[in-house]
Structures are given as C-alpha cells and as structure tokens.
Amino acid sequence: MVRTDLMQRLGMTSPVMQAPLGGGGDTPAMTAAVSNAGGMGFIGAAYMTPEAVGSASEAVRERTNGAFGINLFAPQRPAPEVDGQSALSVAAPFFTDLGLEAPTLPAVSDDPFDRLLPAALESGARLFSFTFGTLPEEAMRALKSRGMFIIGTATTVAEALALAASGVDAITAQGGEAGGHRGSFDTDGPGAVVGTMALVPQIVDAVKVPVIASGGIMDGRGIAAALMLGAQAVQMGTAFLTTAEGGVPEVQKQAILAAGDNDTRITRAFSGRPARGIANRFMQTVDAGGEGAILPFPLQNQLTRPMRTAAGKAGDASCLSLWAGQGTRMSRRLGTAELMAELDRETDAALKRASTLLD
Ligand SMILES: Cc1cc2nc3c(=O)[nH]c(=O)nc-3n(C[C@H](O)[C@H](O)[C@H](O)COP(=O)(O)O)c2cc1C
Structure with missing residues (x-):
C-alpha cells in the first residue's frame, strides 16, 4: 500500500484525488465514492450557483463521512x-x-468568486482547491480560519512559486497532457504546455509544500511514475469521466x-x-x-x-x-469504486515491478 506524508496528513489510504470536473463532469455519487475508497473526491463548483453548491455538498455528505474537497476558479479580470x-x-x-x-x-x-466562496466555506468540504491564479489574501484568511486545506494549480515553476508565496498548503502541478482548462494564470499569450513528466520534478524541486501530479495519469503505471517524480498524490480527471457516475x-x-x-x-x-x-x-x-x-x-x-x-x-x-x-x-468504463480498487492494485503492482529493476 502506498503511503506519503500528504496522504497521512489528509487521512487518505489511496494516493488518488479525483479532479474537480466543473460543468457537470463530477457528481455527488462520484465524489463520495472516491472519498469512500480512501482517495479524495472533489466537487467542481466553479459554474454552480451558491444554492447548487449547498445541495451538491449536502448530497456528498449524505453518501460519505470521509473528507472531500471543493473547487472554484480564482477571481478573474473583467472581460474587456x-x-x-x-x-x-x-x-x-x-x-x-x-x-x-x-x-x-x-x-x-460580475466574477462569481465572491458569491461562491461563502457557500464553499459552508459546504463541509475539508479541502479547497482552485485554478487560474492566486487567491486574494482575504479569501486565503477565510479558508484558513475554517481550517480548510488549500490547494492551488500551477502549470509552470513560476506559478508554483507564486502559489507557495501566497500560503497554499499544496500545489497541483498540471501538465500539458491534462484534459479540460489549462490552469495558466495569464491567458493573454499562448499559455504554458509543459508536460507532466518535466513539470512535476521541477516544481517539486522549487517549492517546500507537497506536490500533486496531474495530466495524462490514467492507471497505476502513471500513478507510480508520478510518485517516483516526487509527487505525494495524483489528481485524475479524464479517467473518472467515463465511470458509471461520470x-x-x-x-x-x-x-x-x-x-x-x-x-x-x-x-x-x-x-x-x-x-x-x-x-x-x-x-x-x-x-x-x-x-x-x-x-x-x-x-x-x-x-x-x-x-x-x-x-x-x-x-x-x-x-x-x-x-x-x-x-x-x-480510459475504461467502470464504476468509480471499481476504478479506485483497480488503480490501487495497479499502483502496488507497478511499484513492486519497479523494485525488481534494481540489481
Ligand atoms: C471535464 C473536465 C472538467 C474540468 N473542470 C475543472 C475545474 O472545474 N476546476 C479545475 O481546477 N480543474 C478542472 N479540470 C482539470 C482537472 O482538474 C485536471 O487538471 C485534469 O483533468 C488532469 O488531466 P487528466 O484529465 O489527463 O487526468 C477539468 C478537467 C476535465 C477533463
């Protein structure tokens, strides 16, 4: 069984975090199934109304006593x-x-962040993750005073350093393979597309907080590889989209x-x-x-x-x-719980195989 400091801190028995899949990709049944399997389920709440955040988190809490996370987009500049x-x-x-x-x-x-943050604070989620930038100091303070574990998303070392300086507890390193929106802070240019294999160890070397690898990880081989690169957990999105709960x-x-x-x-x-x-x-x-x-x-x-x-x-x-x-x-068509069990089995097998490579 895999164990990392971050997993221990969050009470996880699987290194798998289900990526927030905003716009309806995740469901309370999926989020709860991941948390019930010892991983960390997330609610992608960025496109929800505050009322929908309340009902989605209640639906998750009805299905699990385990910890789960909630995700929003960092506040954006108004569109020109x-x-x-x-x-x-x-x-x-x-x-x-x-x-x-x-x-x-x-x-x-108006940017919805200020409307959604109070609902996220009240959601019962133990973790708060975000993408597209850093959070205002006030929001960081509010999350911390709730005791929430804060995770920011970085697509480059510079973004990871900015997140670390802002006081996040962990950083998701989102490689260029990742499905869905790029977490890049600035989208005026083409945006960074550094692959997961190159990005994760460079961020691990640059920051002191734990790093979660994301982008193109679909099975236990990818999870084992991410752990070898220095990640303390992985975040997987596409792999969960085709589950029965997707x-x-x-x-x-x-x-x-x-x-x-x-x-x-x-x-x-x-x-x-x-x-x-x-x-x-x-x-x-x-x-x-x-x-x-x-x-x-x-x-x-x-x-x-x-x-x-x-x-x-x-x-x-x-x-x-x-x-x-x-x-x-x-990708595979499985139930979420089944996928989680497979992923843990495959990761153990991949790590065992890796140890046999040593002479
Ligand atoms: C359908 C879909 C929706 C997503 N929505 C969000 C979101 O709301 N917030 C977020 O931080 N990341 C979101 N992501 C990105 C994921 O967090 C993650 O970086 C990505 O899924 C990892 O790559 P993978 O899909 O190859 O596993 C989304 C990804 C997908 C595929």
Missing part, C-alpha cells in the same frame, strides 16, 4: 468590451443546425473511449480560455475563424453554453466541448 460580431457569426450555423435561435452577445457579469453526456463518454492518443487539441473555441479536448467540427471551425472569432473568457463560455447543452441532449459530438486529456486510450 468587444464587438463580438465575428464570434457570433462563426457560431451561428451550429446553433441553426441544432434548431436553436441565433446566439446573442452575452452580457458581462456526469458528462453519454456521447462524450463514447468519444473519450474511442479517442486515440493524438486526437485532443488545446483550444479557446468553447470558453475563451485554453482547454484540452477531443478535436471536433466546432473547435476546428472556430479556431480557423481568425481574429475576433472567439470572445474573451467567460463570454465565449456563455455564448456557447446553449449550443453545448443542446448538443449533449441531441448526442451530437460535433459541437460539444469534449474535454479530455491525452491518456484517452487508457
């Missing part, structure tokens, strides 16, 4: 004013194909199970921030649309939401955000 006409016209034919009315320019709304539409599960190793791309087409998903017609069309075809985050996310919802219901993979990491060929 944009004309938006080219983004609307590139997206419009996809709306028409789905029988939807033509898209309209979304209104700029909340994504069936068509997305099928796309992940069928995808090859080179079928994903990083795109801003769906939300305005770089994220990795399986390439499809919407992604390719919008990415080829040139300057102005994509609104800044979160406006593009709001723009594409009705299309994504309708596509999920219609089982149309061509314009759904098929978030997935590069490890798709290793």
Whole structure:
C-alpha cells in the first residue's frame, strides 16, 4: 500500500484525488465514492450557483463521512468590451443546425468568486482547491480560519512559486497532457504546455509544500511514475469521466473511449480560455475563424453554453466541448469504486515491478 506524508496528513489510504470536473463532469455519487475508497473526491463548483453548491455538498455528505474537497476558479479580470460580431457569426450555423435561435452577445457579469466562496466555506468540504491564479489574501484568511486545506494549480515553476508565496498548503502541478482548462494564470499569450513528466520534478524541486501530479495519469503505471517524480498524490480527471457516475453526456463518454492518443487539441473555441479536448467540427471551425472569432473568457463560455447543452441532449459530438486529456486510450468504463480498487492494485503492482529493476 502506498503511503506519503500528504496522504497521512489528509487521512487518505489511496494516493488518488479525483479532479474537480466543473460543468457537470463530477457528481455527488462520484465524489463520495472516491472519498469512500480512501482517495479524495472533489466537487467542481466553479459554474454552480451558491444554492447548487449547498445541495451538491449536502448530497456528498449524505453518501460519505470521509473528507472531500471543493473547487472554484480564482477571481478573474473583467472581460474587456468587444464587438463580438465575428464570434457570433462563426457560431451561428451550429446553433441553426441544432434548431436553436441565433446566439446573442452575452452580457458581462460580475466574477462569481465572491458569491461562491461563502457557500464553499459552508459546504463541509475539508479541502479547497482552485485554478487560474492566486487567491486574494482575504479569501486565503477565510479558508484558513475554517481550517480548510488549500490547494492551488500551477502549470509552470513560476506559478508554483507564486502559489507557495501566497500560503497554499499544496500545489497541483498540471501538465500539458491534462484534459479540460489549462490552469495558466495569464491567458493573454499562448499559455504554458509543459508536460507532466518535466513539470512535476521541477516544481517539486522549487517549492517546500507537497506536490500533486496531474495530466495524462490514467492507471497505476502513471500513478507510480508520478510518485517516483516526487509527487505525494495524483489528481485524475479524464479517467473518472467515463465511470458509471461520470456526469458528462453519454456521447462524450463514447468519444473519450474511442479517442486515440493524438486526437485532443488545446483550444479557446468553447470558453475563451485554453482547454484540452477531443478535436471536433466546432473547435476546428472556430479556431480557423481568425481574429475576433472567439470572445474573451467567460463570454465565449456563455455564448456557447446553449449550443453545448443542446448538443449533449441531441448526442451530437460535433459541437460539444469534449474535454479530455491525452491518456484517452487508457480510459475504461467502470464504476468509480471499481476504478479506485483497480488503480490501487495497479499502483502496488507497478511499484513492486519497479523494485525488481534494481540489481
Ligand atoms: C471535464 C473536465 C472538467 C474540468 N473542470 C475543472 C475545474 O472545474 N476546476 C479545475 O481546477 N480543474 C478542472 N479540470 C482539470 C482537472 O482538474 C485536471 O487538471 C485534469 O483533468 C488532469 O488531466 P487528466 O484529465 O489527463 O487526468 C477539468 C478537467 C476535465 C477533463
């Protein structure tokens, strides 16, 4: 059985943290099953209302007495004013194909962090994780006074150093293989895409807090390798999406199970921030649309939401955000509890195999 200092501190018997899968990928049944298996389940709450955070966390607490985590996006700069006409016209034919009315320019709304933080503090979650930056000092203080264990997300050593200086308890090192949004602090440029194999040991060397490896880890071989790189736990997202408890539409599960190793791309087409998903017609069309075809985050996310919802219901993979990491060929259709048991078995086997390599 694997044991690390971080696992002991958090009472975990498995090194597996289920990644927060905001937008409906995680479900209370999944989160609780991971925590019940000795890992750490998370609620991806960034797109929820405060009321939904309350009911999701209650549903998790009904299913487990174990610790679990909750995740939000760090507060973002307000989206700049944009004309938006080219983004609307590139997206419009996809709306028409789905029988939807033509898209309209979304209104700029307040950042939801300040509304959601109180709900996260009241959720009963023992851990709080976040992505897209550092947290304001006030939020750090509020989380600490609740005794919550705070985890930030870094895609580079510089981001990890900024998080460590802000007082986080641990850092998730998100490698370029990872599915879903890149945690990069600054998205004005192309964003960092350092692979997990290179990123984890460089962050481990740079900071004193424990590091959690994330990105492309799908089975016990990946978990064992991450531990060898100095990580004290792993965070896995794509591997949980295809479980019975996974909340994504069936068509997305099928796309992940069928995808090859080179079928994903990083795109801003769906939300305005770089994220990795399986390439499809919407992604390719919008990415080829040139300057102005994509609104800044979160406006593009709001723009594409009705299309994504309708596509999920219609089982149309061509314009759904098929978030997935590069490890798709290793994905499996299992129950969450079964997957957790397999992962622990495989990790033990991989570590035993590793010890036989020594002469
Ligand atoms: C569908 C999906 C939704 C995600 N939502 C979030 C989120 O809300 N917050 C977050 O910090 N990370 C989110 N991530 C990123 C994961 O935390 C993690 O970095 C990633 O899944 C790891 O790579 P893997 O998918 O190859 O395991 C999401 C990933 C996916 C695939």
